[in-house]
Amino acid sequence: NQKDKALLNYLKAIKYDSLDVSAYNNIGVIYLERDIIDSADYYLSRAYKVNPDFFELLNNYATVLITKNEYHKAKSVLERALSINRLYIKTYITFALLFYEQGKNDEAEEYILKALEIEPNNSDANSFLKYIRNPKSERSSESKMSHEENQELLQIDGLINQGKYKEAEIRLKQFLKNNSEIAEGYMKLAMVQAKMNKYDEAVKTFSIALKIEPENVLLLKNMAVVYQKSGNIPKVVECYQKAAKLGDVAAQEWLNLNGIKW
Structure with a gap:
């Protein structure tokens, strides 16, 4: 053990x-x-x-x-x-x-x-x-989201996969009005905003998600991707360093390969 x-x-x-x-x-x-x-x-x-x-x-x-x-x-x-x-x-x-x-x-x-x-x-x-x-x-609740809320996000995933980013953005914003404590919703919204080249908005949205789940490694690494697309390399490194300290080996390997301490 x-x-x-x-x-x-x-x-x-x-x-x-x-x-x-x-x-x-x-x-x-x-x-x-x-x-x-x-x-x-x-x-x-x-x-x-x-x-x-x-x-x-x-x-x-x-x-x-x-x-x-x-x-x-x-x-x-x-x-x-x-x-x-x-x-x-x-x-x-x-x-x-x-x-x-x-x-x-x-x-x-x-x-x-x-x-x-x-x-x-x-x-x-x-x-x-x-x-x-x-x-x-x-049922006893095993997560913050109900089955209906999960289904709503799955439908929105379908829009994203079809490239319907504007519609997905509208649906996600409406979803978050009623579910303001669900980090996954903010993460999806941020990724959609990034696909629409709204990098500043995406970063702000990721920041909200991280306030809810500050140790969510997937959030940090997706945020790093957005920073990379916007050309903000110091912030990319910062995100990977936080993920590495939380035990993410992929982030650790990325930092090691680039000769960066974590």
């Missing part, structure tokens, strides 16, 4: 063997457990590139992709997992999560029931099934 020591040794392992898919996977898992999603993605995606059939990593990588709303890619990874082993119950549960996060409760329930066919008494599957079937009022 000494995760920091484990992490250090896994990092040493990939220095000796850059194709050690197991080490990449285990590093990713540690970051996933710590909710440092960007770093988890960095290492799990490397593992996937080295060996996309390494079964132990597939559910971990799919979970990260779902967290990042990369649903199509997550589905592809999970389909690969099922093609390797159709009796591994966790894959069905992760598939259910994939559909649930998209508001597709019928499909989510279908995969949970498939999981329960394999292992009827599985506690995770039974809990998830109850969560899907119960009305919102009977």
Whole structure:
């Protein structure tokens, strides 16, 4: 249970063997457990590139992709997992999560029931099934956002993916009037503003998000991207330094490569 020591040794392992898919996977898992999603993605995606059939990593990588709303890619990874082993119950549960996060409760329930066919008494599957079937009022809140609010942001993601930035900006501003404490909403708005070349507005919006979640590494790194596009390199470095101090290895490596202390 000494995760920091484990992490250090896994990092040493990939220095000796850059194709050690197991080490990449285990590093990713540690970051996933710590909710440092960007770093988890960095290492799990490397593992996937080295060996996309390494079964132990597939559910971990799919979970990260779902967290990042990369649903199509997550589905592809999970389909690969099922093609390797159709009796591994966790894959069905992760598939259910994939559909649930998209508001597709019928499909989510279908995969949970498939999981329960394999292992009827599985506690995770039974809990998830109850969560899907119960009305919102009977659930305990696991996040600041309701299911409806998540769905609204997913719809806005669709507009962004279609390049409808102005419409997305309007919808996000309206969303934030009613949900002023949701950092993710501000982050999405800032990224939209950056795509519209409104860099000053984007920075102000990111600043609001960081007041809500000052240790959100993903916020800091996205803010660095905006500063980079606007040519403000000192601020890029500052964002990466903050992310590095919070334990983000990708930020640490970027700073090390550029000879910058953190």
